[in-house]
Amino acid sequence: MARGRSQSGVVRSHRRGRRRQVIRRRLPVAPWIVVTTVVALAASGLVGGYAFLLSTGCSGDPIKAVVAAPKEISGTLQTAARSWAGTEPSVDGGQCISVEVREQASQDVVSALSGSSTGSKKDLPHVWIPESMAWLEMAKISDRGKKMLPDSPPLVATSPTVIAMPTEAAKALGWRNEDKPVDKAGKPTWGNLLKLAEDSDWSQFGKDKWGDITVGMSDPMASTADLHALLSIVDKNRSAGVDAEELGNVSKLKSTVHKETPSVEEMMGKVSEAKAKGDPVGFVSAFPALERDVWKNNFSGTESPLTAVYPADGSLDADYPLAVLQNVSWTDATHQEIGKQFGEYLLGEGQKEIKKGGFRDGTRREASSELTGTEGLATQITATQRDKVDSESVQTTLATWQAVARPANVLVVVDSSSSMSTEEPYDGEKLSRMDIIRKSLERSLDLFGEQANVGLWRYPYDDPVAGTAYQKLVEIGEFDKSRQDDIESQLSAVEPAADGGLNDTVVEAYKNVLDNYNKTTGAINLVVVISDGGSESDASLSNEDVTEELKDLSAKDRDKEASIMTIGYGKDADKDHLDAIATATQGRYYPAKWNDEINMQILNALYYN
Known part of the structure; x- marks a missing residue:
């Protein structure tokens, strides 16, 4: 030492x-x-x-x-x-x-x-x-x-989020700092990059042997540059909501992502390996990075220099x-x-x-000569810095990416007991708790793509034929337009009535997800329970019995990792029991005491887990 x-x-x-x-x-x-x-x-x-x-x-x-x-x-x-x-x-x-x-x-x-x-x-x-x-x-x-x-x-330092490209590729599009953009390429923005990846190839820019224009991504839950790129694409208007155009951009990004790596560092390594074999865009044509990442790569004297392309419509900075x-x-x-x-x-x-260390100061204006004198980086940044994000924008963005990117197998179980008829203020009007859940669920489920399987149950319900305390409204299946319409229709028809049934229902719902288990790598298998109550004193399964049975089911097949996420709606929800149900299957409990929290917690339970 x-x-x-x-x-x-x-x-x-x-x-x-x-x-x-x-x-x-x-x-x-x-x-x-x-x-x-x-x-x-x-x-x-x-x-x-x-x-x-x-x-x-x-x-x-x-x-x-x-x-x-x-x-x-x-x-x-x-x-x-x-x-x-x-x-x-x-x-x-x-x-x-x-x-x-x-x-x-x-x-x-x-x-x-x-x-x-x-x-x-x-x-x-x-x-x-x-x-x-x-x-x-x-x-x-x-x-x-x-x-x-x-x-x-x-803020102690800054490093702008850039579109990192092999220098030859940036030059072909006219996207280097000193270039004028080629007409067919348009200004350097994330939107134009996605459009090029979707509709064009390199032959349109005089590079017949390069093939398609491709985009790489790292995990946005680990990479700040990729998180920033997603925020720039998903929630462009900073509304903390996702409209049809923004959702389309996420789907477009997912479909155009050619390669995925765990980190930006690994992405750069793969690009360098392709360049060494004589193909500068052999791995990918462009990917999100921080300016400092590009500086570190180029400052090292690499034979595979990159160009930091600063989005013309502004970028989010790593602002430390x-x-x-x-x-x-x-x-x-x-x-x-x-x-x-x-x-x-x-x-x-x-x-x-x-x-x-390769950073700019907190104003992004001042930097060392080592950074500004390195090839591929801008001496001064003329593109604007985008507005700061808030927690809802971050949450919605990550939830949207998870929904579009990950295979999912989800059974939603809704409490339709009599207390769900209680009216609450919501978005300037009085709605029943059931209507509030309906609106929030429809908005949240809309983020799923066809790679997801979704089903819907309700409880309590005295089924005279099956003899169950729940009703299977929509069986788990591919979440296409038809199934989405079916779920929304069934939700609209649910009328709150009776009480009880939680314990029996969650055990059967968990068994159902295990029976319909999605074995795809990276897939999530979930039961999401939304309840404004919880504890049952006269159920066929006691509170203690239900948690023990869930633990046994969870441990029975170690190759099947399925969890129950519980959402306690309202101040009277039984936190302890709902938390115990979730914990028994390595799930989580999400409290939503107030009406403005229910949508956020449904998103958390469905996607951010």
């Missing part, structure tokens, strides 16, 4: 009370001045002043705050943190402080903060610097996240917000002060390290 560095990026003040370190420190003033001053102080009885002269820094073992940051900036932040330590930062009248920068993927922090991942509180950060405000908004989907994260954190956590048990005022001071350093002197 190099001298002066501690493990895991820990930055500590070098004054730690060890005699040897104190002796080796430089005196803050010339020694002859110290001697003269000490003599004078001794004569006046003020020898204690000598200690003041020699102790201009902090003291004591540092109080440490943990900073979580993604891979691409964690090293830069560790360097900045070491420089900050050299200033001997302190709190409480001279107590040394430090930060430990931990490399942690943003999606993992989202899971940890939402409480959906295992791990102890010692693994949780005091400060979080994700790649983008979009990750903060994703964490703020939950009420828990809203309370612990600030609304307007400072510094979020000091609040209202959580594992932090306190001191850790928050450490986070604040480190943030102030990063926005000031620390910008030197930020820019050296």
Whole structure:
């Protein structure tokens, strides 16, 4: 380990009370001045002043705050943190402080903060610097996240989201920074790229041997660039809803994606391998990336340089917000002060390290000569920065992509008990709870494509023929237009009546999904239960019996991973029992106490799981 560095990026003040370190420190003033001053102080009885002269820094073992940051900036932040330590930062009248920068993927922090991942509180950060405000908004989907994260954190760096292309391909379209776009290509935008991939090939641009114009994508749940690209395509008008045109764009993107990789780094590696074989677009023609990704690739002296194409209609930036956590048990005022001071350093002197790391400053205007002088990157960005996103836009975008991209096998079970006739205010009118669920379900199910199988049941229902407590309204099957119309028609005809039936119904519904299991790789198999009640005292299966039976069914066939997602609608929903039902099958419980939460929680249960 190099001298002066501690493990895991820990930055500590070098004054730690060890005699040897104190002796080796430089005196803050010339020694002859110290001697003269000490003599004078001794004569006046003020020898204690000598200690003041020699102790201009902090003291004591540092109080440490943990900073979580993604891979691409964690090293830069560790360097900045070491420089900050050299200033001997302190709190409480001279107590040394430090930060430990931990490399942690943003999606993992989202899971940890939402409480959906295992791990102890010692693994949780005091400060979080994700790649983008979009990750903060994703964490703020939950009420828990809203309370612990600030609304307007400072931005310590930026890296615009770009369309990364092999330089030869960008030149052919006239999409390099110095070029005028070829008429047939149009301006460089995500929309035009999708249109080219759908309707054109490279022969139209003088490249007869290149074949189709293809697009690559990485997982938007792991890649900030791909998440930003999706946000630019899906929710163009920032309405937090998805209209027909936007849904069409997502379907178009999915159909035109030629290659998928786990990460942008791997995508670049595959493009480089194709170029080495003599085909610059042999893997893909274009893919989302951050400007820094392109800089890192080109700055290394690669023989496969890329061009960062800046969308003419604006881009979302990776803007690296510094979020000091609040209202959580594992932090306190001191850790928050450490986070604040480190943030102030990063926005000031620390910008030197930020820019050296291939980032622009928080305004996106200033950058190092290493970045602006690298081939394929713009010295100044003329395209506008798109508006910040909110949590609903992020949620809707991810749900839409999941719905279009993943095979699904879903049985929706709706509570139609008498309490569902209760009227509630909704969108400026009074509707029954049943009507509110109907509207929300129709809107949410509309995101599914034909790769999904969907069915609909209701309970309670005294079926005189089958002798069941539920009614199979629509059997699980391919979600084509006919089935969608059938589900909407059946929902419209449901009238709330009677009570009970939950326990028997969820067991049979779970068996039904297991019997109709979708074995396709990556497919989800779900039962989604929407109820405003829960507990049953006179059911044929007790609350304890139903959870035990569900556990047995879940463990019976390890090759079949199916879960029950429960949504508790209204303040009277039995959280404990609905949560127990979901947990028995490794599912989740989603509370929707208020009417404006029901649509969001249906989306969460169906797609964001």
